[in-house]
Amino acid sequence: MSPLGVLAKHLSHTLRLIKNKRTTSKWEDTISRISEKASQIKQQKDMERRIRKQRGYELPEEKPVPLDKDVRELIDLEKYIGDEDLKSMVRHKSGNLTEQDRAMLIPMRLIRGAAKLGLSMTGYNTTDFDRKVVRIFSPKLMSVVPESEEARKNEIDILSPSLFSLHDDGTADEKEVSLQNLLGSLSTNKDTSQLLDFIIEATGVDEAMERVETKIDESFGSERGPEGQPLYFTKENVTANYPHEAQKLEIFEALDRTYSTSQLNEMNRTGYAIMRHDQMDLIYGDQSIAKNPKFLKQAKALSRAEIDRSIMSTIKDLAKEKVKFQARRNDIVLSPVTFSNFVFDPVSVSQPTILSPILMTSLIGSPAIYGVMILSPWLMVPVILSPRLFSPVVLNPFVMVPIILSPLAFNPFILCPGVLNPFVLSPLVFSPFILSPQVMTPLILSPFCMGPLILNPLALNPLILSPFVLSPIILSPQFVSAVILSPYALSPSWKSNGAVVTVFASPSWLS
Template structure:
């Protein structure tokens, strides 16, 4: 019985280690970049090679943004979901989601009927049935001569009805299980060698042979168990592994697996809160110490006096330096680069501010909507836009230069400090998109209405417009200079301090759009003052001031 207990503890411990390793591997495999073993040095991949140069580099290299594909629920995630929440299998939509056959659906309905009947009976009997759907149900299923107590993930996670554990070979478990165990029953008998009797029972029932086989299997698996990129267990022998990868790589694999089993409660708490933890001196010595598989004295010394506070500060500093471009990380360099000479065709940029903020140079964009992608410093130069709607994508400090735009509406996308220079446009409506400090220079516009989009400090300079009405769009400090308008309208759009200089309108209609006096008289006064000042200057030069007055 002592062997039974030791073997059970070893198997349970190994099971927890495998679950921990599987979760770690699955979390990494969900990233867009997978870690593959090198044919030359299977375990000396980029993560560990980086440690020779910079102990912090490994932490930064494994950080990678998730792609849209990784966020979609695949078959593996779906099965994992039903595994963690098995009660969902009994839901009405489970057969359709899992693509069950008619026979499987019928079996699930039978189980569901039994569970509902038991739940109703318990409810009628006055018992609490809250959380019943999340519990396991044992009905008329007694256990006899159990060698180990029943395993429960948590308290009260199982409903037992007529399913006692009788004559168990241990004295643990629930109070009822302890009272009916053979250990308790035989404990009060005089003249009986309890240990000998229990040994005889284990021999007669075949428990001893089963325990020996389980111990041998656990020993064999501990020699050569690996996890693949999906977190699945792969059992191979030590001889095969050593033959393929060598003795040194086998040592590396075993050290990493042993490291998972050495995590302390404090480290697990840090993993859950921040995603990383500090190695203990024993763990660090085992991995990077002298004669260790990953021997690296520099890394060993760097982490000797490291604390969580220092690690957090260093990580933040390194990330900032990477963003500034002061730290290069080889092939994992995260510095944002410009897009030069690379057309973007028939794609979509959705919820990707980093992509929208990259500079476009000589890169035409066709049929590519920008949705939920704000941009900063995302200049567009020599890059025509055709059928590129910008929706919920504010842009700041993103000038557009020599880049014609056709059929590219701007919706719910405020603009600030985005000058448009030499950007002719056709059918580019601006809707619910206020803009400020966004001048239009040498950028004629046709069929470009501005609707519900107030703007300020955005002059139109040498920018003729046609069929481009202003609707419910008040504006201020936005003069039109040498920018005639043809066949347009200003509807319910009051404006102020926005004179029209040498910009004659042709067939323009103004409706419910009041203007300030500056546009009608003040500008003429300024012109006249300028004229008088010039005359005064000339008279002063010719010494005829008195005659002027």
């Protein structure tokens, strides 16, 4: 082996010792596992689509009215997007473009337009230019894996040669200046394999797949019926997945059986009812997991009129933001959070949140640690000056969640589709995106490290001034995107051919 191959082998060995593993994962085996899982997911989605169509649940596709150039352009680009879920997200978003969205499209359009004009003036055939990947001033240095024949046909390189590649494939010029051709026996395919093994080991792709396989099996298995149809959450499957919540469900079932006719009528009329003393004992008494003798004593001492006045007063204070949501230090389960502000409140945002949607809520100056999010969608939740550490996010859709000046570390995103979630000045470390398609999620001045993309298609996601390292892209095609002034290293791409992608002044090394 060459010195590079020896170095990669020793680095892999060191990582194996740090992780206390006996063997190093082979990159071929890991890619094979991911491909197999991708095939299973595709088959599952196809089966669900057929079942919905057979049962008459298939809704007609809604096309936005082409009001202006931007919307028409997005509609025209849909034919280049192969992923159906991603196409649906783009179609939905194209009918709701904001001024910021339109501004984001301008630099991408300008760069591609200038490149097309320049190529036309030199006599280049630009007939199919709009669907191709364009690389401008972005040379590849010591690339690790060769591009497929299809990818080469769909790519235009402008002052972006591939130099000193570790493989002996590609165009005639690329073969001529490859390390194997220049150095002969000093560089072999074994060096490439050792380096790829190191990249897979360092980025944690193998461990990520081990964790996500369980989540995928749960998502497409236990939480779905025998024919693949989604199930609603019931006492049985919630108890099976979250056994520590079983007692809470039993208490509320017992409370439900004690409602009187007058209480039910009151709830139907006003939306709430006042508990009797025996019901208060059931919820806050000594036998309850929510035991609170102090509150129980205070509540029993209040008259009906005093309780009504207290409720109305609290609602008014919440509306005027005189009172903010104070979460207790425990899991937040089945408790939606809406119209709240967490300002310099790290305790509240660090709690695990399960089955609790978060709507119109802001996180400002509130760092989180161990704030796990499971099945808790976010809608319009700005995150500002709120770094998150060891806070994995699973089965959590995100819509309009700007992340600004909020670094993320050890924060994987698994099965978390998102729309319009810009990252600005928010570095990411070991935060992989797995099965989490994103639309209009730009990264601006947000470098990332050890953040692989696995089975994660992207659309309209420009990467601007955001260098990255050790972040391989695996089965994650990009559509209508741009990589601008964002050099990257040790981040090879496997079977991630996209369309309408512009790479400008973003050289790569060992990728």
